[in-house]
Amino acid sequence: MTVLVRRPVEAEWEHWRDLRLRMLADTPEAFAETLATAQGHDEAEWRFRVRRTWQPGSFTVVGVEGATDRWVGTMGAFTDPAGGVVLVSVFVEPAHRGGVLADRLLAAVLAWARDVRGVGGITLHVHERNLRAQAFYRRRGFVDHGVRVPYVLDPTSEEIEMELRFAGV
Template structure:
């Protein structure tokens, strides 16, 4: 499978929307994303345009996609730059400048091909090159029941910090924070 890893451009918004809606229909979407298909499908085009432009939510963000030679998007990961003193996606305070990887998705036909690793390499390179001084902390959260995803993240070198947050809407479950040392 020949793919190119690249950042999303503002003009890519229809494909950003299509890939996100596909991700939200994946069997593990309920434990992998803090969004539902119904919520995402109801959003206006302006939302997707802002998301593709990296201007949504007041954060600095960059989405990377894996694009096949025929233009088909096979996967994606987004990087949110969280700056000291700002709020994070779970409502906590950010104590140091850091990158937060979110929205990890690879279509079933792309799994096990190395595409996810390539996406993570691009995302972490962007994160580590951001700002002055550069970002040194790269993190993500994974649902306690998403062992497959956590196993993949561990293969990339991520380790649990011991910090957890309750899953929105299900306080009996937690999301585990993992960082890339």
């Protein structure tokens, strides 16, 4: 099955909404928003969220099945105020896990991040119980450097900060 990796556009806000709701239902601890909160957003909010991915310092790609036009994955990044790049909103539908989609999404994000002036790498936060995601990131060169932050939706649990340093920077 062919999956195209590309940037979303505002007119596709319903696809964006549907994917986000599936993300939150599938892996609630991977995100800083609850399914109930997301279900309450109106069209204006969903349109804003897609537009936001095109603002300077932001980048997002989606994986779209060519035959069905179904969005089956996403990954994004943004520059934080401290001048780094943060990987966010990582999701691949279960039927597409274990293949190449996650790698293709990550490759697109990393290509963008390497072009951000003065940035020597990319960081992410992954929930301590999301072992599958931690393993994926380690296989791609991300390193746990010991930083822990409280998970925003449940401060009794933690997120692990991982980083991938860019060669030659």
